[in-house]
Amino acid sequence: MTTFHPARLHTTLAAAALAGLLAAPAFAADGPHPVEKRAFNLPPSAELNYSIQAKQSGLDVKGQGLVKWTNGKTSYSVSTETRAMLLGKILETSSEGAVDAYGLAPDRFVEKRLRRDPSTTTFNREQNKITFTQSADSFPLQGGEQDRTNITWQLVAVARANAAKMTPGSEWKFFVAGPRDAEQWSFKVVGREKISTPQGQTEAVHIFRAPPPDDQGQKLDIWLAPKMEWYPVRLKFTDPDGDYIEQTLDSVKKTN
Numbered sequence: 001m002t003t004f005h006p007a008r009l010h011t012t013l014a015a016a017a018l019a020g021l022l023a024a025p026a027f028a029a030d031g032p033h034p035v036e037k038r039a040f041n042l043p044p045s046a047e048l049n050y051s052i053q054a055k056q057s058g059l060d061v062k063g064q065g066l067v068k069w070t071n072g073k074t075s076y077s078v079s080t081e082t083r084a085m086l087l088g089k090i091l092e093t094s095s096e097g098a099v100d101a102y103g104l105a106p107d108r109f110v111e112k113r114l115r116r117d118p119s120t121t122t123f124n125r126e127q128n129k130i131t132f133t134q135s136a137d138s139f140p141l142q143g144g145e146q147d148r149t150n151i152t153w154q155l156v157a158v159a160r161a162n163a164a165k166m167t168p169g170s171e172w173k174f175f176v177a178g179p180r181d182a183e184q185w186s187f188k189v190v191g192r193e194k195i196s197t198p199q200g201q202t203e204a205v206h207i208f209r210a211p212p213p214d215d216q217g218q219k220l221d222i223w224l225a226p227k228m229e230w231y232p233v234r235l236k237f238t239d240p241d242g243d244y245i246e247q248t249l250d251s252v253k254k255t256n
Contacts, residue, residue: 033139033140033142033175033184035142035143035144035145035175036144037101037102037143037144038102038158038161039158039161040102040103040154040157040158040160040161041157041161042071042073042076042099042103042104042153042157042160043069043071043153043156043157043160043230043231044229044255044256045070045255045256046068046069046229046231046252046253046255047066047067047068047069047252048066048067048068048069048231048232048251049065049066049250049251049252050065050066050067050247050248050249051063051064051065051250052064052065052082052084052245052246052247053246053247053248054243054244054245054246055243055244056245057243061084061085062084062085063083063084063090064082064083065080065081065082065083066080066081067079067080068255069153070255070256071256072099073099074098074099075096075097075099076095076096076097076098076104076150076153077094077095078093078094078095079092079093079094080092080093080094089114090114091111091112091113091114092110092111092112093109093110093111093148093149094109094110094149095108095109095110095147095149095150096108100143101143102143102144103144103154103157104146104153104154104157105125105143106123106145106146106147106177107122107123107125108120108121108123109121109123109147109149109150109177109179111149111179119132119134119179120132120133121133121147121177121178121179123141123145123147123177124141125141127141128140128141128142129141130145130177130182132177132179132180132181134179135179135181137180139177144174145175145176145177145182146174146175146176146177147176147177147178148177148178148179151174151176152222152232152235155172155174155187155207155222155224156230156231158172159205159207159224159230160230166189167189168189168190168191169188169189170188171186171188171189172186172188172189172207173187185209186210187207187208187222188207188209188210189205189206189207189208190206190208190221191205191206192205192206193223195233195234197233197248197249197250198249198250199249199251199252202225202227202228202233203225203226203227204223204224204225204226204233204234205223205224205225205226206221206222206223207221207222207223207224208220208221208222209221219237219238220235220236220238221234221235221236221238222234222235223235228252231249231252232249233248233249234246234247234248234249
């Protein structure tokens with residue numbers, strides 16, 4: 001890797017968000033996958049602004065990210081927008097759907113990268129199938145599945161309802177769909193740490209997602225702040241070669 005590719009910054013929002021983290025699916029298309037039903041508590045609607053710092057191929061890159069989270073009680077929506085200096089808007093994602101017994105139940109996930117056509121992942125609940133515009137694969141829809149943009153907010157909702165269980169070493173698994181396929185993600189709680197933000201220092205629960213041992217994909221660290229509605233105050237994506245993308249919460253405005 002010798003040049004900076006701006007599209008790699010799509011991973012900054014978990015958005016996030018969280019595009020670009022999947023490699024080969026952990027389960028064969030049309031095969032079963034485990035889904036666990038857990039207690040959840042959706043956070044209040046909010047707009048969150050993030051500053052982005054990254055090192056890509058030896059270059060320091062800066063940018064901004066905006067996340068709009070809407071808790072409609074029986075429905076939800078999440079939209080993200082990522083901008084890099086000199087490049088402008090490099091990524092937009094959106095996830096929308098209902099709220100059911102599992103928590104967030106996405107209907108559609110859309111990702112639009114710089115100079116590329118948008119991709120759409122559809123959770124077809126009449127056919128009980130997940131389909132993709134960027135792939136001929138499909139996966140069974142059993143309930144509890146998430147997408148790369150709403151997974152952060154499903155994790156937030158689960159953490160809010162299970163705060164006493166968010167102990168070091170505890171593991172939380174989800175089945176997550178991206179633009180082309182889907183796989184199981186496993187998050188592990190590292191512990192509680194002090195995080196500095198423009199709002200001051202706050203205690204955050206550090207949660208880590210590592211790819212499987214045979215997968216050379218990105219690692220993901222998320223810090224959720226219990227005293228700030230469990231909103232994500234920091235996220236860091238680290239490549240196998242040491243390049244990274246880190247976003248830190250600059251400001252948050254509740255919208256309901």
